[in-house]
Amino acid sequence: MTILDVVQHPNPVLREKAAEVTTFDKKIQTFIEDLYDTMAQYNGIGLAAPQVGVLQRIFVIGYEGVYHEFINPVLSNMSGQQSMNEGCLSIPGIQVPVDRYEKLTIKAQNRHGKTFTLDVDAMVATIIQHENDHLEGVLIIDKNLPIEG
Numbered sequence: 001m002t003i004l005d006v007v008q009h010p011n012p013v014l015r016e017k018a019a020e021v022t023t024f025d026k027k028i029q030t031f032i033e034d035l036y037d038t039m040a041q042y043n044g045i046g047l048a049a050p051q052v053g054v055l056q057r058i059f060v061i062g063y064e065g066v067y068h069e070f071i072n073p074v075l076s077n078m079s080g081q082q083s084m085n086e087g088c089l090s091i092p093g094i095q096v097p098v099d100r101y102e103k104l105t106i107k108a109q110n111r112h113g114k115t116f117t118l119d120v121d122a123m124v125a126t127i128i129q130h131e132n133d134h135l136e137g138v139l140i141i142d143k144n145l146p147i148e149g
């Protein structure tokens with residue numbers, strides 16, 4: 001079990017666009033385990049690779065017992081609208097109300113390179129959009145003004 005260092009805003013790595021994953025080897029499988037461990041250590045509900053300084057298109061989520069990894073994710077079928085106060089492990093101490101799609105479809109690969117598709121909504125849809133933004137160098141403070149808390 002390895003707890004990775006979480007990069008904090010304004011570290012410029014958080015503003016980079018992450019690269020596609022092309023090799024699904026033991027190294028990436030270990031890295032994904034480390035992402036889950038690091039997310040749990042800091043009580044996060046999602047963690048993207050750029051947040052630990054790795055510019056690859058990978059994130060994990062863990063919410064109400066649902067744990068999932070997404071590699072090279074593509075979002076589609078977005079619909080509806082919802083707003084939640086979001087926090088971010090890379091920007092401690094603030095929350096930002098962010099408008100997101102309420103429903104979407106995510107197609108991605110798992111750690112073995114197997115492609116899968118999931119339809120998600122509500123909180124999980126928000127988490128996925130938040131983490132997917134990290135792969136594009138986009139942060140919640142770009143969306144709205146932060147509020148304390």
Ligand code: CO
Binds near residue numbers: 087088089130134
């Ligand atoms: Co975040």
